[in-house]
Amino acid sequence: MATVGFIYPDHAAEDDYPLAERLLGDGTRLPVEHIYGTDLHAVAELLDLGSPERLAEGASLLAKHDPTAVVWACTSGSFVYGWDGAADQVAQLSEAAGGLPASSTSFAFVRAATALGLRRVAVAASYPDDVAKLFVEFLDRGGIEVVSMSAADIDTAAEVGELPPEEVVELVVSRDHPDAEALLVPDTAMRTLALVETIETRLGKPVLTANQVTVWEGLRLAGAARAVDGLGTLFRTKDEGR
Known part of the structure; x- marks a missing residue:
């Protein structure tokens, strides 16, 4: 089964990921590893939180799980870079993860809305x-x-x-x-x-929420997207582009 790794900043609502794993119920694994910084919702702090060095650390921590794809599970720590900067951030994360497919919550929102x-x-x-x-x-x-x-x-x-x-x-x-x-x-x-x-x-x-679209995006990248009850309209909708 697929394993999607998530890099999560500090601690807050990371228990949404084991909940998603249970709702999927098919053996898909959604391991979470943490990186740490100031959790202030302010531009300078968010730029530091999503820096290449911190995300490389997260990718290194996820390696032991042998993931199929990796996702930076942070909205503000990705969109704060702007569209092009967030794209560079994802590219650098992919490289740090050994070339695995990678994304972030900000891109997950756009792709989920488009789907x-x-x-x-x-x-x-x-x-x-x-x-x-x-x-x-x-x-x-x-x-x-x-x-x-x-x-x-x-x-x-x-x-x-x-x-x-x-x-x-x-x-x-x-x-x-x-x-x-x-x-x-x-x-x-x-x-x-x-x-x-x-x-x-x-x-x-x-309704699209951050942890919901982040899980959906990770499954999409891993080729493991499927319909599942309990996770909203997004997970009940067939997306031919996946």
Whole structure:
């Protein structure tokens, strides 16, 4: 079975990955290894967090799992580099991982939205406004129009990881927009995997969350994508481009 390795910054919502592994239930392995830096949602700190040296360290830690593909499981630590910089980041990660297919959560959002045929979305960001705007710019470069963006102005990933489920649901649902075809939730520090189905039912539209799209992207890279219940519309949709 496929093994997809994830490089995760610090600690917050990494338990979403073993949950996804259990929901897949087919022997696919989703090991997580951690790299460490300041978990502040600020541009300088995020650029340091996603640096080639840190990601090379993560790739080295994942090597013992013999992964089929590797993914940088961090949205802000990838889109903060801009589209071209994030592409370079992924290329360098692939090289550090011995040429394995590689990606990041930011590209996962664009590819997942494209797979669902989405062009107009709302964004429910946990970040401060200046960081959240960089995600909007990244999506625009990927051909995804953001009709509404809300920033919760939470300073650190640790704070996001401590949000109780009911607060996560309300934070996300309250930031929908009637013109949006879907709602995007860009923070791998937020526990969302167990809540995606609930939020989609409340909104009546697809919801893409950071850890959800990161797992989906890793499976796509590994050639192991398949339909599975419990992980939202994205995992129930056949993507011919996978």
